[in-house]
Structure formats: structure tokens, C-alpha cells
Amino acid sequence: MSGEAARMVSHSAIYGAGNIARKIVAFIMLPIYTRYLTPADYGAVELFTLLLSVVEVFFGMRMGQALFRYYFAADSKAERDEVVTTVLAVGAGVSALGAMAVAGFSEPLARVLFGEALYVHLIPLIGLLLVTQGVEDFGLNFIRAHQRPWLFLALNISKLVWQVALNLYLVVWLELHVAGVVLSNLLSSGAIALFGLGYTLRYTRLRPSRRHLRVLVAFSYPFWISGLFQIYISFGDRYFLRVFTDMAQVGIYALAYRFGFLLVEFTWGTFANIWDTQRYRILERGDAREVYQTTFQYFALFTILMGLGIAMFVGDVIRVMAAPAFWPAADIAPILVLAYVLYVWTLFSNFGLLLAEKTRKLAVASGITAVVISAGYLALIPLLGALGAALATLVALTVELTWVHAQARREYDMGLPWARVLSALALAVVLYAIAEAGPTELVWSLLLRAALVGVFLVAVLFSPLLPAEQRGLVRSLIRRPARLRGVAG
Secondary structure (H helix, E strand, O other): OOHHHHHHHHHHHHHHHHHHHHHOHHHHOHHHHHHHOOHHHHHHHHHHHHHHHHHHHHHOOOOHHHHHHHHOOOOOHHHHHHHHHHHHHHHHHHHHHHHHHHHHOHHHHHHHHHOOOOOHHHHHHHHHHHHHHHHHHHHHHHHHHOOOHHHHHHHHHHHHHHHHHHHHHHHHHOOOOHHHHHHHHHHHHHHHHHHHHHHHHHHOOOOOOHHHHHHHHHHHHHHHHHHHHHHHHHHHHHHHHHHHOOHHHHHHHHHHHHHHHHHHHHOHHHHHHHHHHHHHHHOOOOOHHHHHHHHHHHHHHHHHHHHHHHHHHHHHHHHHHOOHHHHHHHHOHHHHHHHHHHHHHHHHHOHHHHHOOOOHHHHHHHHHHHHHHHHHHHHHHHHHOHHHHHHHHHHHHHHHHHHHHHHHHHHOOOOOOHHHHHHHHHHHHHHHHHHHHOOOOHHHHHHHHHHHHHHHHHHHHHOOOOOHHHHHHHHHHHHOOOHHHHHHO
């Protein structure tokens, strides 16, 4: 492992910890939310999340990837300032227009979301949250571009503490219910947005550029289209569940979905913070294909291990953390976790399209996935409710991975080791099925599930799921972790 690779791993771990701190508040607050909010309240919060996600796609510009792509391609400090300034100006300006549009259409939006004029007074706050989250994301991306992982981690931990404190005060103490959740998100996001903006302006001279505007928009607009489809893929099922079932089903399903998102945050959310920039640099190496293959193999096995761990113990976690009304989520979460294992592999596999700047094909992929998932919603949700929505998601994300990998491979074939990866995934599914058929008494169930996770680890370390050289390296580092420093050198 080279010094650069070791640095990439260490930075990825720090960024990942920051992302986890940023997102984990929903899990920390689960025991509070599921006791101070009804399933219908929790469903309302999820529909507000859907509204924010949709307007963010329309008014958020999706220029994060463009920032990284052209910031590191710039030849001078002045050109980097032009890229940063243009991304900030366009993103903040369009978000402000979005906030005004949301406020102006509060009542119609409430009727579309809830079927009646509920929570009209909260919808303008979602517009403000659109602005604060846009500036917050921009500031954090700029900090990543500056390669300041510890600052990134500190800011996200600060937001976690601030948001938890606000939730306890507003939801528990003042008993504001849904309004308390919305306000805590707005205030915590606003604080981080102000800091990120100040940090950016400290290191950047304001240089808006029409030339860069055209390039950035041309690169980003397919992400805008793809993002719209992706929000529909990730959150549209809540709306179908509200139409075909009830708000309680929406709340139960939303809880199950948290564990799919948790898988993404622990895997891609950790990895992508450094991979977004390093994958372009690796291309310059003579052994680039081998690096991509090895990296994907480790990453894929890690995602399978995380997914297996979440699926094995999600039922016990939900029963401990949530009120009984939410317990049916335990039957749905493993399907969504499997679906998102495939989704993060799609994000790795699309590199050929990014490299060739054929981002329009990513929008096409999302459109195909949206069509497939819509058919699944209409066919399965009326029959199976939340379980049908989860199955539709699994099928659609399988289609997306297959199509994106095939298209990206035409542009640049990384030679990803699918046979080993899919064999490992099949083994994990079998081990989960064995656990589900095992004892239901808590102690014996936990022991069996822990043992089966151990079986997966042994299989990785002592079977051809990893090449012999890599198995030997991993076993050596497990026996003597101190060697990692020597390997990194």
C-alpha cells in the first residue's frame, strides 16, 4: 500500500466519520421520535423530506460533482476562484428562487402532500431549509476540495450535537412534534451554512465567470435530471403508500428505509468523500486498472459485510429503539438494505461515463429505473403495501446497476471482479436466510446471527472470495494491526 493510498484510506475514514455524524441524528433520535411522534407524525416528517428533496432537485443545480471535476482541473488559483464563485453564486441564487416559490405555493403543496391543507405554516420553512442546506453542502464540498478532513469532521459533529439538543428542546420539552423536527433541521443547517460560507470567502476571491458557467451547467444538468428521477426512486414510494394505504404505513416504511440509507452512509458516504477526487488521479498510473479492481473488491466486500450486519440485527434494534407500532419495519428493512448494496455499486461502476463526460447517460439510467419502479409500485403496493414498495425498489436498482455498468464499461472498462463479488453477496443472502429460519428467542437468535456474520468473515479470509495475496495481507493486518504503518510507508 503506497503512501498516497494510505493517505486516501485515512482521509476517507475521517470524512466518513463526519458524514455519519451528519446523518446519524435520525437514529440517535429514534427512541424519542417513536415515542413523541405517532407513526402518522413520522410519516408527515418523511413527506416533508420528500418535498425538500424534490425542490432541491429543481432548484439545487446539482453542481457538486462539477465543483470537484473543474476545481482540480484548473491551472491557477484565479481559475479555481472562478469555479468556486460561479458554483456558489448559481447555487445560492437558484435556491433563493426556489424558497420563494415554495412559500408562494404553500397551500397547494400541502394538499398534494397530505391530501388536505395540513402543516401549511411549516412549508415556507422547507423553502428556507432548501437555501441553508444548499449553502451548507457547498461549504462542506469546498472544505473537501481543500482536503481539510478534520475540519469537515468537527463541523459535522458540531451539527450533530446542536441538532440533538434542539430536538430534545423542541420535540420533547416544548412538545412541538412535527414542527419541532422541521425547526431543529433548519436552525442546525443554518449554523453550518454560515460557517462554510465564511470559510469559503476567506480563501476565495469573488470571480464569477460566464465561461465557467456554461461549462459547469453543461456538465451538471444531466445530474439535475438524474437527481429528479433519483428522488422519485428514493421517496416516491411514500406518496404511493399514502395514496394506496395510510400515513401509518408511510411512517413504518420510512423507518425501514432509514436502514437502507444507513448502509449508504457507512459505505459510499465514507468512501466517496476521497474517491470523488482520487479516481481521476489514479487514471494517470500505469497500473490504474489493477488499482480500480482491487479497490472495488475491498469496497464491495465491505458493503456486503455492512449490509449483512445491518440485516441480521435490524429487527432487534427496532424492537429496542422503537415503539411497538413501528416493529413491522423490521420485515422490510433487509430488502431495502440489499437494494442499496446494489445502488452503491452503481455509483462506483459509473466512472467510465463520468470520465467520458457522458453524464446524460446517467440521466437516461435514472429514467429507466423510474419507469421500472413505477410499474412495481402500481403492481405491488396495492397488494403488499410497504413490502411491495421494498420489492419494487430492489428490482429497479438491480436494473439500474446492470444498465449503468454496461454503458460505463464501453467508455472505460475497469475490469471489475463481478464473479467474486456476486458469490460473496449470494453467500451473505444464504446466511441471512439461515438466521431467519433459526430460533426466535432473543439470546439464541443473537448468538446465531453473530456466528453467521463470523462465518462470512472467515469465508472472505480463507476462500477465493479474495485473491491469495490480498487474503494474506488482510490476515496479517488483523493479526498485527501495527503493520499497517509499515505497509503505508
